[in-house]
Amino acid sequence: MYGEIITIGDELTSGRTLNLNGWYAAGRLTAAGLKVTRITSVGDNYPMVAEALERALENSRFIIVTGGLGSTQDDKTSEIVAKALNRPLSLDQKMFRLLEEYAKARGLTITSSLEKMAWMPNGSRLLSPEGRACGFCLVEKGVRLYFLPGVPEQMRYLMDKVVIPELLSFYDEIPVTRSRILKLYGLTEPHIAEMFRELEDRTGDVVLGFYPQFPEIHITLSLRGEDEATVSGELDRVEAEIRQVMGTYIFAQGNESMEEVMGRLLVDRKLTLSLAESCTGGLIGHRITNVSGSSEYFQGGIVCYSNRAKIQLLGVKEKTLEEHGAVSEATAREMALGIRDALGADLGLAVTGIAGPTGGTPQKPVGMVFIGLATGDKIFAKGYRFWGTREEVKQQSATMALDWVRRYVTNNPFLPGI
Numbered sequence: 001m002y003g004e005i006i007t008i009g010d011e012l013t014s015g016r017t018l019n020l021n022g023w024y025a026a027g028r029l030t031a032a033g034l035k036v037t038r039i040t041s042v043g044d045n046y047p048m049v050a051e052a053l054e055r056a057l058e059n060s061r062f063i064i065v066t067g068g069l070g071s072t073q074d075d076k077t078s079e080i081v082a083k084a085l086n087r088p089l090s091l092d093q094k095m096f097r098l099l100e101e102y103a104k105a106r107g108l109t110i111t112s113s114l115e116k117m118a119w120m121p122n123g124s125r126l127l128s129p130e131g132r133a134c135g136f137c138l139v140e141k142g143v144r145l146y147f148l149p150g151v152p153e154q155m156r157y158l159m160d161k162v163v164i165p166e167l168l169s170f171y172d173e174i175p176v177t178r179s180r181i182l183k184l185y186g187l188t189e190p191h192i193a194e195m196f197r198e199l200e201d202r203t204g205d206v207v208l209g210f211y212p213q214f215p216e217i218h219i220t221l222s223l224r225g226e227d228e229a230t231v232s233g234e235l236d237r238v239e240a241e242i243r244q245v246m247g248t249y250i251f252a253q254g255n256e257s258m259e260e261v262m263g264r265l266l267v268d269r270k271l272t273l274s275l276a277e278s279c280t281g282g283l284i285g286h287r288i289t290n291v292s293g294s295s296e297y298f299q300g301g302i303v304c305y306s307n308r309a310k311i312q313l314l315g316v317k318e319k320t321l322e323e324h325g326a327v328s329e330a331t332a333r334e335m336a337l338g339i340r341d342a343l344g345a346d347l348g349l350a351v352t353g354i355a356g357p358t359g360g361t362p363q364k365p366v367g368m369v370f371i372g373l374a375t376g377d378k379i380f381a382k383g384y385r386f387w388g389t390r391e392e393v394k395q396q397s398a399t400m401a402l403d404w405v406r407r408y409v410t411n412n413p414f415l416p417g418i
Helices: 020-031 046-059 077-084 093-105 112-118 152-169 189-202 228-249 258-268 283-289 307-314 318-324 329-343 390-409
Strands: 002-008 035-042 062-066 089-091 119-121 125-127 135-140 143-148 176-184 207-213 216-225 250-253 273-277 298-303 347-353 368-374 379-385
Touching: 002 020, 002 046, 020 035, 020 062, 020 152, 020 176, 035 046, 046 062, 046 077, 046 143, 062 152, 077 089, 077 119, 077 143, 093 112, 112 119, 119 135, 125 152, 135 152, 143 152, 176 228, 189 207, 189 216, 189 228, 216 228, 228 250, 250 258, 258 283, 258 390, 273 283, 273 329, 283 298, 283 390, 298 307, 298 329, 307 318, 307 329, 318 329, 329 347, 329 368, 329 379, 347 390, 368 390, 379 390
Parallel strands: 002 035, 002 062, 062 143, 273 298, 273 347
Antiparallel strands: 089 119, 125 135, 135 143, 176 216, 176 250, 207 216, 347 368, 368 379
């Protein structure tokens, strides 16, 4: 029931790439009731990989290895494993046929680099459900080793479709382990830590954790027990306690995003939305239209970056810009009203601000952003001061704007501004 994860790649040890594969594999294995005792990241070199494998073989029942299975020169995992386990490489005919089909469909010929992917250590078994992603597994000293691609989508597909179901099939009894994720926006880490102290005597055996996922924070609830009913019931109880303490800062559970939550609420209430963006440059519209079916409620948007665009496309008054500036509550109000009326939507959402790193003044520093929302009979507007890089300011502005819509349609107050 216990195992290790080894992630391979110079891009991981150099810090160029986040170790999302280790994070995903550990989470999925834990949720399935399997225990992960160690996650190791090593570069693309024989001594480090061999050492990690040797140590894991002595201490684990299963090992998940990701990375280094591609066709490029630095993809050396198969060669390293063959040498480390004294299993010479051999051509896997099934994998070779898949590569031939892949090449033929694209009008390519099989090169030595592509063929390299079909050479695996002796005794390996190909993992290739439906041919969508390929890895291999083998058994060494009674330990099951699974070698998966480093491409996150392929790795996750094989973990969910092959590895976890197969591992679970080897055990007669596994404790029921369940996890939940609650997503929050608008609270700082220190604030959440204080709230956790308030919850200490109410959580029982449920393990809580909170993890920043900028600009959100995710809370995890995990519990292991003898039966499904007991575990689920206790998680329900603790989740209710958390929701009582943290209230409307919780916007979603599980994998749902802020834009998905907002869209579902608009559909439920049969409301439409239009959008005017300045400092976010289309980011909010991008997030909204990433949700399938968003055309049901999203009328469209305008990126009105210049003052001229604000005047000509949204009807912002020149006097407003002269007296208050483009980054102001007054301009945000007129932008929201203008886009609502221009596209005939129920709601008009507007954002204008200074993303930086240049353009700020003592009166209006970098990170100052105003949000406006025009409804059927009211116009709301408020300013915020965000911190961070240009991209971080844009992300915070977009998330806050989406949260405004969520809070408005659920009759919850907007978060405090400046």
